[in-house]
Amino acid sequence: EISLQHGAHRLGRRNDADMARWRAYGLGQFIHWGLYSIPGGEWNGKIYNGAAEWIRTWKEVSPQAYDSLIYRFNPIKFNPDSWAAVAGRMGVKYVTITTKHHDGFCLWPSKYTNFTVAHSPYKKDIIGPLVKAYNKQGIDVILYFSIMDWHNPDWRYDIKTRDDSIAFNRFKQFTRNQLLELLTRYPTAKGLWFDGTWDNSWVKQAAFADSLETEMRKLRPGLIIGSRFRADEYGKRHFDSNGNLMGDYEQGWERKIPEKIEDVHGNDWDCVMTIPENQWGYAKTWSGHIKTADELLEMLAKCVSLDGNFVLNFGPKPDGTLRTEEQTLAKAIGDWMTVNKEAIYNGEYAGFAKQDWGYFIKNTGTNKTYMVIFNVPVSGLLRVTTPLHTVINKAYDLGNLTQTYTPEEIGTSTYFIHLHQQTPKKPFVIVLETGETGKSHGTGYEKAK
């Protein structure tokens, strides 16, 4: 271990109530909305083949022409209550919303720049009504904030000269001012989701970022900040030079999911996922593979089974409505969550050996173990190997509690659950009530007669 001034300030998971609430979410919604939603990945009739929210960097687009989109931002159909209703129906417990993406356009009327909704035809604050509408649905809000700000003339990708340093010091104060402004304006926000922190200019600000994080946590005790915010004094990000996670949860799983429990190193984490391959802001043309509800449900179950939260991205249209494909997926996921939410909310790693048919999730509330089944084997037999000294006392369908199973013990701590003939062509959940070996209920099921 080397001594670090600006590395991790806490080892292991946070054990306070605010973090326990975050850990229990399971399913979240990401919203990317801003000026980039207006071109939607197209410019002068040509389709940009990168992520739509990055169109300002396309050689075909002059930054000035992009920045003039502010005069066209007027989402007349924006109704935060309808977005929150879709999210509530989908079963999300939190939403992460872009307050300012890399382009620097602010969805709140910031005092520190004119490049905000206040100077657009729309004029009004977007973030406040969104926070209110989602909170009214019982959904918590996390504010996404990009440190990188292409619009601000003091932004630098690196600090090479004295002039860079003078400009970037102004940029650091601007950033601090905006963050304290957001925390003050939106006191119910549970956390900040930082992005755009990989360039050398910011990576070199270990001391500044560390003191800013401390200041924000002091201003808002319980605030949740991920590992993407700051680097340590050796430029190490996410994990400091001693390999310890910085921030409250690992924020490295962008459009990817860990394979096994060892990959998450005992930390909290979230996975943020797009419906197309790589589009966060609204893209008029979705090309490539568009994920189906069943694929997204499997990603959700996999994340929760490995102690993470799954956050699915929506890119609303410039008029403020949600695209049809996203509404359809939200409903399909919601229909499944209505029946199976007990397997997702308060879900954590169950400690059962991974099986091909799907995922085990332990519910910290009910203390039951849930088998989320995606791949029914041709044998119709679901293999279950329990952790040491754990026996199965009961097994039944979460979707139909009268449908019970008698696990056949086929070896030490290993059982087969015999599925009944007709299994649904949808993911389904079997609940296991377990006990410790030798406890009052006997030792579980005797060998099959």
Ligand SMILES: C[C@@H]1N[C@@H](c2nc3ccccc3[nH]2)[C@H](O)[C@@H]1O
């Ligand atoms: C959550 C996602 N993070 C941003 C982003 N920019 C990147 C540049 C390089 C590599 C990955 C990136 N992700 C995306 O624009 C989106 O906001």
